[in-house]
Amino acid sequence: MSSKEKILTAAIILFAQKGYSGLSMRQLALAVDLSVAAIYHHFPDKNALYLETVRYAFADKEQVFDQVWQSKGSAEEKLSRFIHSLLDVMINDPNFHRLMQREMLEANPERMQLLGQGVFNTQFCLLMELVKELAPDQDAHLLASSVLGLSKYFIEYQPLLKNFPGWKPEHEMPAFIATHITTLLLNSFKAKTA
Amino acid sequence: MSSKEKILTAAIILFAQKGYSGLSMRQLALAVDLSVAAIYHHFPDKNALYLETVRYAFADKEQVFDQVWQSKGSAEEKLSRFIHSLLDVMINDPNFHRLMQREMLEANPERMQLLGQGVFNTQFCLLMELVKELAPDQDAHLLASSVLGLSKYFIEYQPLLKNFPGWKPEHEMPAFIATHITTLLLNSFKAKTA
DNA sequence: GACTACCTAACAAACGTTCAGTAGGTTCAT
DNA sequence: ATGAACCTACTGAACGTTTGTTAGGTAGTC
Numbered sequence: 492m493s494s495k496e497k498i499l500t501a502a503i504i505l506f507a508q509k510g511y512s513g514l515s516m517r518q519l520a521l522a523v524d525l526s527v528a529a530i531y532h533h534f535p536d537k538n539a540l541y542l543e544t545v546r547y548a549f550a551d552k553e554q555v556f557d558q559v560w561q562s563k564g565s566a567e568e569k570l571s572r573f574i575h576s577l578l579d580v581m582i583n584d585p586n587f588h589r590l591m592q593r594e595m596l597e598a599n600p601e602r603m604q605l606l607g608q609g610v611f612n613t614q615f616c617l618l619m620e621l622v623k624e625l626a627p628d629q630d631a632h633l634l635a636s637s638v639l640g641l642s643k644y645f646i647e648y649q650p651l652l653k654n655f656p657g658w659k660p661e662h663e664m665p666a667f668i669a670t671h672i673t674t675l676l677l678n679s680f681k682a683k684t685a
Numbered sequence: 686m687s688s689k690e691k692i693l694t695a696a697i698i699l700f701a702q703k704g705y706s707g708l709s710m711r712q713l714a715l716a717v718d719l720s721v722a723a724i725y726h727h728f729p730d731k732n733a734l735y736l737e738t739v740r741y742a743f744a745d746k747e748q749v750f751d752q753v754w755q756s757k758g759s760a761e762e763k764l765s766r767f768i769h770s771l772l773d774v775m776i777n778d779p780n781f782h783r784l785m786q787r788e789m790l791e792a793n794p795e796r797m798q799l800l801g802q803g804v805f806n807t808q809f810c811l812l813m814e815l816v817k818e819l820a821p822d823q824d825a826h827l828l829a830s831s832v833l834g835l836s837k838y839f840i841e842y843q844p845l846l847k848n849f850p851g852w853k854p855e856h857e858m859p860a861f862i863a864t865h866i867t868t869l870l871l872n873s874f875k876a877k878t879a
Numbered sequence: 880g881a882c883t884a885c886c887t888a889a890c891a892a893a894c895g896t897t898c899a900g901t902a903g904g905t906t907c908a909t
Numbered sequence: 910a911t912g913a914a915c916c917t918a919c920t921g922a923a924c925g926t927t928t929g930t931t932a933g934g935t936a937g938t939c
Contacts, residue, residue, distance in 0.1 A: 881939085882937105882938080882939080883938080884936090884938100885934105885935085885936085886933100886934080886935070887932105887933095887935100888931105888934105889932080889933100890931075891928100891929100892930105893926105894925105894926075894927065894928070895924105895926085895927095896925095896926105897922105898922090899920105899921095899922095900919105900920080900921090900922105901918105901920075902917105902919085902920100903916100903918090904915100904918105905915080905916075905917100906913105906916095909910100909911085909912090
């Protein structure tokens with residue numbers, strides 16, 4: 492792994508943990524065992540480093556769901572598999588997920604456009620087609636968003652949900668959450684089309 | 686309004702916008718037209734100020750839903766009213782909402798406990814009782830979480846959702862979102878209990 | 880005379896960024 | 910084959926600025 496890649500890999504973790512202004516160039520340099528000037532050799536300034544870090548973190552992430560779309564089975568099974576995969580990604584790559592949360596807080600219009608029309612576009616379209624199959628007479632955009640929303644919320648708010656009454660240990664298991672979300676949505680689809 | 690309240694009110698807005706490390710004491714002092722030392726007269730240090738700001742922002746917020754619980758009508762109508770109120774609060778008080786998002790990112794265990802067992806406890810319990818009425822044989826904690834999750838996601842991810850194909854202007858109207866969430870959930874309840 | 884609410888001015892530390900220099904490899908005319 | 914020129918990847922030290930925090934003083938109230 493090159494020094495540049497080492498810097499970016501560490502930057503993903505540290506920006507995710509501390510945020511943009513919470514991470515200093517010196518802290519990052521210390522983490523990758525390089526001088527501050529070495530970082531400036533690879534990146535013009537902190538802002539450019541952050542942008543490239545986000546881009547680097549979001550690469551690869553698209554093809555995680557390829558196996559879901561290529562798999563055989565009913566639409567119901569595909570939805571279940573998608574939700575399971577989504578939760579797995581978020582659990583297994585918490586730094587990517589936290590970086591995404593921070594991006595949503597900033598909600599820079601240009602970068603939102605990049606995500607919505609670029610990186611995540613294909614996945615969202617495939618998801619919309621799937622829910623259209625399951626509930627043809629409903630608003631596909633709203634339903635696809637609901638799939639993502641339920642999945643993301645259960646992960647992001649787990650630390651809070653734990654402290655609410657009625658919480659059980661299985662509530663933080665990805666497979667359990669995924670099953671709940673899947674049945675919730677499939678039940679709703681059935682009721683509407685009936 | 687006292688100087689201390691003025692400081693806290695401005696701090697809610699600025700911490701929400703810039704985050705803890707993004708806001709300096711000097712910027713805050715400038716915003717409230719006081720010297721930095723004046724802030725230190727009211728708060729021992731920056732961290733204590735932040736904690737009190739969060740506490741201040743979360744005060745009041747409990748009683749917003751009182752009218753929902755005290756209102757008459759079926760459980761279905763109450764759920765609808767709760768979701769509408771929830772979305773209204775989040776839209777009308779974006780600074781509070783952003784501060785909450787930042788708190789979830791940090792997810793300090795002590796403060797999560799404070800929120801889950803203190804501030805939001807009553808509301809979550811009332812919501813659980815409501816969904817128990819609507820779907821007695823399902824996991825009330827999961828369903829109550831789903832209500833909150835769907836509502837929060839549609840607000841938090843609006844800037845991204847806008848850039849996905851299939852988006853329509855009505856998708857950012859609170860009333861429209863609330864109706865979608867309500868029918869989605871009520872349909873799911875019906876299917877399961879049938 | 881004590882107390883509250885504030886001020887100006889300063890502190891050391893940390894910040895982003897830059898500059899001059901070096902060690903090691905490649906290129907290339909001689 | 911060799912030495913000059915050049916490039917890349919880095920270092921240490923410094924720059925001016927901003928940071929959180931504090932010390933000491935003042936004006937008004939009780």
